[in-house]
Amino acid sequence: MAHLQREEAKKYMLEGISKRYLRIEEIADLWDMEQEVCMTYLRAAGAVIKLPRTTLIHKERTVKFMKHLYKVPETNKYVQKKFVRIGEGSIIYSIGRQRFVEMARAAGAVYKFNGGGTVLVNLDLFDEYMEQFRINAIPMKHPLYAGRSGQ
Helix, strand or coil: CHHHHHHHHHHHHHCCCCCCEECHHHHHHHHCCCHHHHHHHHHHHCCEEECCCCEEEEHHHHHHHHCCEEECCCCCCEEECCEECHHHHHHHCCCCHHHHHHHHHHHCCEEEEHHHCEEEEEHHHHHHHHHHHCCCCCCCCCCCCCCCCCC
């Protein structure tokens, strides 16, 4: 029985299924921060879930809050970027470069300097534009649990 459980766990991990909740140690390693500093950011994001014997971190809320944070090289400081270059933006949003440029122009988030040589995109404006493509949740016919709606 234990052997089957181990095999199922290996299969689960190898399939690339990501966890929804992590422990503080995993988040601190992921973001390369001290746990105390990490907890400050996590509380601000509203991602900390206290249980009787453990503390879990909601991964999606954490990533959403920290997606614009940038670690300054050779220091332990993090700054929140408001503007990015086109290549960085396409990586952040996992969109192709040309599609990112088209969407940034449509959002009115493009800033050009030096006669068009340097192009920056305002992430706040781009995020607002992206929200119009969000698909609303559809209620399930047969809910999995009888908890409160919206959880």
